[in-house]
Amino acid sequence: MIETYYAGSYWLARRESAEACAGRAERFFHLLGRCEPAWTRWYESADSFEEARKLQFATSTANFQKLFAQEANHFGDRFSFHVWTGDTLDETSGVDGNCGSSSLRLPSTCVLKPYDEGPIGERVLTAPVMAEVLRSMALAWDPEWGVATSEAHRDSVTEKATPGTFIGWVMYFSRLRGKVPPLPAPVRIEPVEDKGTLVTLTNERFTVSNPEHVALAARVHELLDRTGLLRPLQPWPAG
Numbered sequence: 001m002i003e004t005y006y007a008g009s010y011w012l013a014r015r016e017s018a019e020a021c022a023g024r025a026e027r028f029f030h031l032l033g034r035c036e037p038a039w040t041r042w043y044e045s046a047d048s049f050e051e052a053r054k055l056q057f058a059t060s061t062a063n064f065q066k067l068f069a070q071e072a073n074h075f076g077d078r079f080s081f082h083v084w085t086g087d088t089l090d091e092t093s094g095v096d097g098n099c100g101s102s103s104l105r106l107p108s109t110c111v112l113k114p115y116d117e118g119p120i121g122e123r124v125l126t127a128p129v130m131a132e133v134l135r136s137m138a139l140a141w142d143p144e145w146g147v148a149t150s151e152a153h154r155d156s157v158t159e160k161a162t163p164g165t166f167i168g169w170v171m172y173f174s175r176l177r178g179k180v181p182p183l184p185a186p187v188r189i190e191p192v193e194d195k196g197t198l199v200t201l202t203n204e205r206f207t208v209s210n211p212e213h214v215a216l217a218a219r220v221h222e223l224l225d226r227t228g229l230l231r232p233l234q235p236w237p238a239g
Helices: 018-035 061-069 118-124 127-141 151-157 211-226
Strands: 005-011 078-088 091-099 108-113 145-150 170-174 188-192 196-200
Touching: 005 127, 018 061, 018 078, 018 091, 018 127, 061 078, 091 118, 108 127, 118 127, 127 145, 127 170, 127 188, 127 196, 145 151, 151 211
Parallel strands: none
Antiparallel strands: 005 108, 005 145, 078 091, 091 108, 145 170, 170 196, 188 196
């Protein structure tokens, strides 16, 4: 069975205009394209793969604003989008996002489903690329928390994938959550400008089938939980 991965960033109760969300989306896709050339061309959805491949989507602020103006892509103060890319039906990658909501219950999100197979999957499912993906999310969306990890490992350690409460291969913690403590080798800790901190458990591809990876994750979970860094999202402070 192929182990699948995702990268996501999450934040709560930060109301923003369609224009502001569109600007954040443009910056994210610009930064994402630097991580992998395959992430520079995107498409909208359609009823078939062949039809969708005709709907190339330029990830500019203006185009995101047009997308958010469509009834299907906004509900109340929440603006959403889905774009995808791939040359074959079996090897695709996609991004789902929503932004702008003042909701205290439903978080805003940006979630990348990377390529899982093929040459592109081999290139992107590495610690450096996943760390850069989370860095791009942090710089563009200014989330409270983010993770890039194995879905199988996530499901093995938590019944509810509540953002902020579990750990994964690569994690992002906003400075608002607190300071990341020293962590055991081979864990890597690095700043993201003045916004927060990236934590990478292992430079190898993290897999649930590797007992050393699972044991390291459990140890790091204990240390981060002890400092209060693993908790549900909180309302974003004003200002």
